[in-house]
Amino acid sequence: MGAGIAQVAAQHEHDTVVYDLDENVLSKAKGRLQQTMEKLVAKGKFSEDAATNIQNRILWTSDLTDCKEAGIVIEAIVENLDIKQKVFKQLEAIVSKECILASNTSSLSLTSIASACDLDTRVIGVHFFNPAPIMKLVEVVPALQTDPSLVEKTKKIIDSWGKITVIAKDTPGFIVNKVARPFYSEAIKMLEEGVANENEIDTVLTQKGGFRMGPFTLTDLIGHDVNYKVTETVWKSFYCDPRYKPSFTQKRLVEANWLGRKTGHGFYTYPIEINETSLVSIAEDTQDEILNRVLFMLINEAADTLFLNIASAADIDKAMKFGVNYPKGPLEWADEIGIKNCVEYLDDLYEHFGDDRYRCSSLLRKMGTNNKTFF
8 A cells, every 4th residue: 555655746746755563574575566567568658758757756765764854754553543643742852844644544543543743733534445556545534633724725635636635524434334334244144144145245236236336246355354344343433323233254264364355265166267146146135125226225324424424425436336336335326226215125124134234324214304415
């Protein structure tokens, strides 16, 4: 991730420093970037001179003091609060007072990270999505202490790198990792209930729902260690709200070290070609249940995200379309389906299961009563 962000900065003519304690990590990252540039040249994306210039703009170093001239530092290290706070404290003693200190954290509190700094007003979140050079979305997340003027300044920098930025409040999961939870959790719950198998659920959501990748294929690609940890972090951070409750099924995969593609086992076994089944072989009512349960839960989560003022309606939909490639924003989808229909379906789920995870967002219910739309 760090090397990917550095590539983006260097492509936009910034002199860039990549720091890591481990010389071997730096060497491997530098080698991967060279291979990437060679492929991009072969595809005609860059000339050889341009590719060389991009690489020459990057200094690879294990000496943190090489960052002293930086105008912005983007930390992309392990998701451990103590370690991040230590690094930010070290950085503060090296860089100028005007330097922006940004974190790429996907799940930790920016406010907690900022608290380690004496000048906490210049700390902000800039959450890229992997792979950073390809994925368009970046979530800009001010900490409680962040100087308000820094938000627009940071956004302007990231926008100039050709990215699509959204502003999110410093809450667990920000926008994408909060709203996307049901895409995985509701699919796994249907698997556990025996509604359908992994392949059938993936097939319905890609072929009928228009999602680029099914939840089981996607979690195998992300890695269950990563996906489960994000789910667990969001669940605990929201005081164990049942809507984010992790799955024992996924926990067992982590315990078995069946982490997906990178270990050869996950929901699927690799190396294999995952051949989606035909929709014709899946009963129509099963197709409807699979798509509706996932879709209405995503809509409910997006509505709740708006209700909590985590982000604007436009930024929520933009984040889901460009951060995880959803075919439509959940709130746009809700308008098309009809808010009242969304409320009725969620109430039916709640009545059937008696599970608080299905409680309808108060904003969604109010909008349905008043015949309102998001857009």
